[in-house]
Amino acid sequence: MIEDLKEKAKELLTSKKVDVVIGYEAGTYKDYASPSFAKTAKDVDRFVWNKNCVNNLAIYITKAKGKVGIIAKGCDVKSIIGIIQENQINREDVVIIGIACDGVEIDGEKADKCNFCDVHTPKIYDILIGDKIESKESSQDKYKEVAEIENKSPEERWKYWKDTLSKCIRCYACRQVCPLCYCDKCFVDTTVPQWIPMSVNEDNNMMFHMIRAYHMASRCIGCGECQRACPMNIPLNILSKKMTKEVEEMFGYTPGVDIEAKPAIQDFNKKEDPDKEFIM
Amino acid sequence: MADKLISKEDLNTLIDNLAKDIDVFAPVKKGDMYLYSKISSSKDISLNGKNTKKPLKEVFFGQSEELISFKTAKKEIEIIESEEDGKKRVIIGSRPCDAAALPILDEVFGWDYKDSFYLDKRERTTIISITCNEVEESCFCTSFGNISPSSKEGSDLLLTDIGESFYVEVVTDKGDAIIEGNSNLFKKAENISQKDKRQKEAVEKVKRRVELEGLKEKLDINFEDPIWKEISQKCLGCAACTYLCPTCHCFDIQDEMKKSTGKRVRNWDSCAFGHFTQMPGHQPRTEQFQRFRQRVIHKFKYYVDKFNKTACVGCGRCIENCPVNMDITKVIEKIVSS
Known part of the structure; x- marks a missing residue:
């Protein structure tokens, strides 16, 4: 998956379809992943994809300048949908690199939101990384x-x-x-x-x-x-x-x-x- | 001022005795974190826990501190000065990094304007620190020459757990006075080798390290360097790092009114916030990278220029609490190697 992800991100940058790709790199504390901004194909080599990619990177799309590529899990795409609905960015200015995700962890424990995930495969995307994962109805009560x-x-x-x-x-x-x-x-x-x-x-x-x-x-x-x-x-x-x-x-x-x-x-x-x- | 020993039981007696007459603060486990709190019994203390979530500065420079209160009636204003209770205070179980932050804060609060609120509390307080039993992954105190899990900087007494007892190193007269006043609880020092061993072990546990050599020289000239934009890119501009920093000391003073009464309150403020530098008609730091740069330069250059001290003790709270893994040690590395 990570190789595919890097390849697609590099393509977007070298073809100048986007000015930056926002993804994850290895963090420096515990096993955290950290937000990463790639402006060149070389920068993409820092990217990682693993269980620790918890951060919702959608926070950065309203701050970024120019066209943005963003690595987004299903939940993060929900935020992007909200941001577009509220006219904070134009759909055409963002390339969503959706990622099929079966859950992330915080300090080694499954993140709470993942217990009720209905978007293992993002609702919308321009590029999908990984095979589609079906979302099953959660048996747990989210409320x-x-x-x-x-x-x-x-x-x-x-x-x-x-x-x-x-x-x-x-x-x-x-x-x-x-x-x-x-x-x-x-x-x-x-x-x-x-x-x-x-x-x-x-x-x-x-x-x-x-x-x-x-x-x-x-x-x-x-x-x-x-x-x-x-x-x-x-x-x-x-x-x-x-x-x-x-x-x-x-x-x-x-x-x-x-x-x-x-x-x-x-x-x-x-x-x-x-x-x-x-x-x- | 010879070293002493105090048994664990006697330390509890000491704490209980002190708490009868004076204010005693110590790390207390509250929920899933440790916080410095005022205690009434030795039972409340956690001496072996993780580092406290909030730093020791809070006990001297509270997040929201009332400076005066006032009443208005027609055109008259009555001002009521806030009075300190004047009670002696003891802090037990502070980490050496937190204690080391106090002489750093003393500089800014005791410089041209003598901040009576801070200085008065400092004067009345004796600091009894403890050699760290546990070291966090975020700790990097040993990167600073004078600070370590067993350093005495800023402490009046330093305790080291040597099993049945604590080895007590006397640092100042204030610390000595505690021993003098409770001499029946302290014994002659022995087992110095065990103390040295424990302290050495604690120091060796600190794995994170940052090389500060060359940093100041870089900061002297790199204000306009594009690197600031790059390294601060992921910073979201919250105040978790500054509020939880033992040396960050910026504040804002505001009057809070309710009908005809009000109070003037000093609140922690943060250079990470956009409105921190907002003035009528002018905003010198319009972008986040400028605010982040301020934090780094303030700690590692301005403070050094002004007071010949670095405003960082390597407690690691900013690393631990940052939601986007901004790591000050990596930031420094990048600046030094730029």
Whole structure:
């Protein structure tokens, strides 16, 4: 697979179809893989593909200049679909080198998202590396942790989030690593008006995470990068999954599936409201 | 100031005795990480754990520190100074790298403007460090001449686990005062060979190393070098590295108002953030590579020029916590070989 991947990446660069190919190279800490940017065929020789290629490289396509080739797993392609749907890049400006993936690992353990993967073969791609892998319905409940929180009493739930989010140091790694958090100016960074004071405390932290979660509703595809990036090990996946679940139930919309679909947040087409009396 | 021994049991007694009268901070296991926390009993301490997630600087320079508070009534403003409680404090079980970061921070907080909030806490605090039992894969402290898993830089006492007891090396008068005040718990030093062996083993465990020779000379002249764009390309601009760095000290002071009351708070800030240098009408660092360059040059050139110290102790937290594997040791290697 890696030879095929390198060959295709080199072809794209030498034929000048793209200015850069974003892939993975061997990291320098533990067995991590690290993002890698190839501008020449020679640079491609650094590329690797293995179980440790966890990072969602879609974060870099809104930052890159010119035409971009990107190595993308099925889950990463979901992000790319979202970015294109939201008009942040043109489909023709990105060459998706989709990769058939049967799961990645974080510190030797299967990544949470891989337990529920429905895109072992990416939904869209220009080039596919590896043989197509069929996705089977997962026997595990992807909303198990969400249900555990939902089943708590309001008081318990309040305490849980207060305690959990009080650990946050507001380094914004969750925001910075998220491919869909592409705003030029984040709400937490404005000073006039200042929506959230800079001080790190339970109230401000909770405010930040609540607004962030709302901003991700109908947009988060569950790549889990926010949770992986969090140095304080805050289970941010639970917040994102809760929003995804709500949107699925209310609007029948799942992000990252259909590039032609109108995201729930643009459409507001409530599932049980065929006459579209809700909002518009 | 002769070396001493203290049995593990007596160390617990010492901690419990100290905690009765003064504030004692130590690494505590919280969930899946260790954090310096105020403790009331020796039972809460983890002396053999992994390195703490947040560095020791937090105990002297908190992430959000109230400087003053105020009340407004009509056109009057009443200012209330924040008062420190003045209590003596002891830190037990700090890693030598974290302790070594303190004399580095002392420079900037005690330079032209004497930062009373930081300096007052420093003055009141005795640092009892411990030779590392476990070394992380990200540790590279031995790359700096004066720092190692058993270095005494910044500590007042250094403990080394020699089995039944801790070998106690006295570094400063402050450290000596702890022994003087609790002399019944300390014994005459023996088994120095065991202590030397343990310390040597700890030093040998540090595998990651970076060659700093030639770095400063490169940084003196490479501000405009295109290499900065290349090496910073994957940096996403979060503050995990700076906030968790034991020597990063940048802050922002803001007034936070609620109706007629407010407080002036000093918060950690980070050169990784775009708005860090945003001024009315001007932004000198518009791109991420400029921010990343600032972090490296600040640590390995500006700080050296100004204070003759490098603002890095090799604790490895920036390597461990970076979501995209930005590795400062590799960055340095690339700069040196450029």
